[in-house]
Amino acid sequence: MINTNLIHILSDLFVNLSAGWFGAALVLSIYARESEKIDWSALFFNLLFAILSLVAAYIIINQV
Numbered sequence: 295m296i297n298t299n300l301i302h303i304l305s306d307l308f309v310n311l312s313a314g315w316f317g318a319a320l321v322l323s324i325y326a327r328e329s330e331k332i333d334w335s336a337l338f339f340n341l342l343f344a345i346l347s348l349v350a351a352y353i354i355i356n357q358v
Contacts, residue, residue, distance in 0.1 A: 315344035
């Protein structure tokens with residue numbers, strides 16, 4: 295059995311990773327507004343990975 299502290303740390307890691315992906319999406323959208331060219335695929339994948347990281351954190355924390 296995996297230690298519960300390790301599960302909490304892993305869940306928190308995914309929450310922080312999600313915050314980083316949301317931050318990247320925010321910075322990308324601000325930069326795109328200034329350069330008037332939007333990279334939709336990068337924005338889509340940043341938001342997708344952020345949501346997947348939050349889902350992973352939720353699933354991991356519910357395993358305890």
